[in-house]
Amino acid sequence: MSGDHHDHDHDHGHDHAHDHARTFRPDQDDTITHYRAMEIAVRELLIEKGIITPDGVRRAIEFMDGRNPEYGAKMVARAWVDPEYKKRMLADGSAAAAELGIDVGLLKLVVVENTDRLHNMIVCTLCSCYPRNLLGLPPDWYKSRNYRSRAVNEPRAVLREFGTTIPDDVEVRVHDSTADMRYLVLPRRPAGTERLDEAALAKLATRDSMIGVALADTP
Numbered sequence: 001m002s003g004d005h006h007d008h009d010h011d012h013g014h015d016h017a018h019d020h021a022r023t024f025r026p027d028q029d030d031t032i033t034h035y036r037a038m039e040i041a042v043r044e045l046l047i048e049k050g051i052i053t054p055d056g057v058r059r060a061i062e063f064m065d066g067r068n069p070e071y072g073a074k075m076v077a078r079a080w081v082d083p084e085y086k087k088r089m090l091a092d093g094s095a096a097a098a099e100l101g102i103d104v105g106l107l108k109l110v111v112v113e114n115t116d117r118l119h120n121m122i123v124c125t126l127c128s129c130y131p132r133n134l135l136g137l138p139p140d141w142y143k144s145r146n147y148r149s150r151a152v153n154e155p156r157a158v159l160r161e162f163g164t165t166i167p168d169d170v171e172v173r174v175h176d177s178t179a180d181m182r183y184l185v186l187p188r189r190p191a192g193t194e195r196l197d198e199a200a201l202a203k204l205a206t207r208d209s210m211i212g213v214a215l216a217d218t219p
């Protein structure tokens, strides 16, 4: 390690001569963009003033990285078995998540329902906005320039490449996520699942079916 990136020893006082890059997470490179510099500056100040701690930041990142599609699948399975819950979920996704103990913070979550006439698909054309609270971290392809542009311009072709063929008489609607509004697709309940309980149904609600690039699995 170069002298510029030595570990910060918290036993000694804050020394402004130190390179603030020392607080980079180990997986980050050293490229300092405007926003990264701002993030480092704000984070260091908050730590210096005792408002947050490095361990607290680490814990928050660990929590965020630990989220996974099971949260979204739980909502989908509930909606499949409980029509009243489904109504509430389509009216207010954030409240419906909270109802199942899933914290989405201040995020506005919009749930879009697939039907026999309509197939929904989500994208963030600008960057990588994604319902992380419900699905975990987005897959690499979701963040790719290719998906971000083609999902809008030729959604059916993209769907076919994912192995998902949507009949011509079913409308395909693409939803563009933003920083403060996220979408979750409520896939159609697969046929032949009448006897399955909620836990078994949740296993069929895959990540990709909730992004809308696939249908829910069949049992």
Ligand code: FE
Residues within 6 Å of the ligand: 124, 125, 126, 127, 128, 129, 130, 177, 178, 179
């Ligand atoms: Fe984005």
